[in-house]
Amino acid sequence: MQEIKWGIIGCGDVTEVKSGPAFSKVANSKLVAVMRRDAVKAADYARRHKVEKWYSDASELINDPEVNAIYIATPPLQHEAYAIEALAAGKPVYVEKPMTLNAEAAKRMIEASNQYRVKLTVAHYRRAQPMFLKIRELLNDKIIGNIRFVQLNMLQPLNTNIIANTDEDWRKNPAISGGGLFHDLAPHQLDLMSYFFGATEKSVGFAVKQHTGTPVDDLVSGQILFENGIIFNGTWCFTVSEAQQSDICEIYGSKGKISFPMFKNNVSVTVEGQSKDYIFEPLKHVEQPMIEEVVKYFLNKRPNPCSGEEALITMKLLDAFTQ
Known part of the structure; x- marks a missing residue:
């Protein structure tokens, strides 16, 4: 295989914008077909993005002989079935x-990847973004000393605009999304x-539904004890006031602190009273950075940037915090 x-x-x-156009922007990669159950919308997407083929049936796309790799961007409910069919x-x-x-x-899904000996990567794409790579570098260089604990707050009002728009509010249907925002x-x-x-x-958490207008938990609190002794504390609430919304992760070390949001582009480092900001x-x-790494992996030019086994850790944490 020379091109994905x-x-x-x-x-x-x-x-x-988030992903689709990037498949034809990275080296040795091209988007050649798209699928959506609504044929009119599938055809419209293909026309606007200059994609050669469109389908309204996933099996037809999977079995298209020109297509040699599959990107699954449906709601989570369909991920397993489509992934296993593609791997098979x-x-x-x-x-x-x-x-x-x-x-x-x-x-x-991991078992299917192993059974069919076909590659599987999960789109935890922040791993490849420059901002988060910089944070990892700062941690590895012990800029703030030995890490003590992490405090994360994701606090959003009911009508948050931090997520992409969708035709239907499937994120608030636990049967489709797994459990809300x-x-x-x-x-x-x-x-x-x-x-x-x-x-x-070890990990433990609590999840409750405080707002009566949604079928999903809207307040989640979770803790992680890492094997190296670092403790993570996280709070996610999606019913705060506009004035109280927050998106902040703070990593505390023996010499200072690294602070950053998940949905903006700035990192603040404070060491022994001196602060430095990094703007991206x-x-x-x-x-796009993650897709570049995935293409290299599929072409046997680098290791898997996020394996199923690595993503399974996150799935176990989600389950631990909400079950």
């Missing part, structure tokens, strides 16, 4: 986060914690 020729299953709103067809899979509905489903946003944050701090020893250019296509 992608087919997208689920070319909805989140693929318009010998097509490597790049699947959106959260990997699927729960840890047990994630294990079945927490399951949509927290995978980014929890994966980064594992990426930064390594293996987990916003990315037009936020998944």
Whole structure:
């Protein structure tokens, strides 16, 4: 295989800018087919993005002989079935986060990848972005000394605009999303914690529904004890006032603190009373750096940038915090 020729299953709103265009912008990669169950919308997406083919049936796209890799960008409910079908067809899979509905489903996807000996990567794409790579470098260089603990607050009002628009509010349907906005946003944050701090020893959490107008938990609190002794404390609440909204992660060390948001582009480092800020250019296509790494992996030019086994850790944390 000299070039990755992608087919997208689920070319909805989140693929318009975040990921879709990037598949034809990176080296040795091209988007050749898209699929959406609504044929009119699939055809419109293909026309606007200059994609050669479109389908309204996922199996037809998976079995297109020109397509040699699959990107799954549907709601989480469909991730498992589509991934296993693509893997069985010998097509490597790049699947959106959260990997699927729960840890047990994630294990079945990993088993299928191993059974068919076909590659599987999960789109925890912040791993490849310059801002988070810089944070990891600062941690590895012990700029703030030995890490003590992490405090994360993701506090949003009911009508938050921090997420992409969708045709239907599926994120608030637990049968489709796995568990509301927490399951949509927290995978980014929890994966980064594992990426930064390594293996987990223990995790526990609480989840409650405080707002009567939603079927999903809207307040989640979770803790992680990492094997290296670092403790993570996280709070996610999606019913605060506009004035109280917050997106901040603070990593405390023996010499100072690193502070950063998940959805903006600035990092603040304070060491022994002296502060330094790092400002990063916003990315037009936020998944492009990760897609570059996935293409290299599929072409056997680098290791897996986020394996199913790594993503399973995040799925187990989601389950631990909410079950």
